[in-house]
Amino acid sequence: MVSRKHKRAAMYKKLQLLRSITNSHAQSKTSIVLDASKYIEDLKRKIDEMNRDIVVETVQASLPLQLKVEAQEKGFVIEVFTERSCCGLLVFILEAFEELGLDVRQARVSCSDRFHLEAIGARDNQGGHEDQIDAQVVKEAVLQAIQCWSETSEQK
Incomplete structure (x- = not known):
């Protein structure tokens, strides 16, 4: 059985990993998760922009x-x-x-x-x-x- 101490340590490591991936400087769990959410929204926006650019390039290449x-x-x-x-x-x-x-x-x-x-x-x-x-x-x-x-x- 996994102890509470090991669960907390694992959670802490995951939060620190999330914090480093999203370039967050937040300290609290809630702030780290909010920064990660903003990071994901920004990635979605960038993907949408790239998809729009692909459509424009495809259309302009064909016509x-x-x-x-x-x-x-x-x-x-x-x-x-x-x-x-x-x-x-x-x-x-x-x-x-x-x-x-x-x-x-x-x-x-x-x-x-x-x-x-x-x-x-x-x-x-x-x-x-x-x-x-x-x-x-x-x-x-x-x-x-x-x-x-x-x-x-x-x-x-």
Whole structure:
């Protein structure tokens, strides 16, 4: 049977290991665990950023494009430009807008020789307190739509 003294020693070693891994300077058990929790959240954030970068690089490698999303007072200005025609891409982008709850207030699209979309999208907040989205979320959704379109068009 393991004594209380051995259990405490093992717990102390584990806390010290956790403290060293997370670069914590805390002394109390609670503070060490809180620092570890913050460390894990920071790692998750970094992984999300890396995944976003991978999506951007993948999309841009398969289809050289320019994508700008700017936040405005009551919505976003979204511009997508590619050097080639992209039959069906507009549908994928509009579906992404719909999933985000963005209404297209104004748009200009050219799909003949090149694909060029300029759109103003806004959320209808009449229903009260809705989750806010930022330009980065819109950009990621458009990139994801372009990636889905690219994968679908490759299969044809």
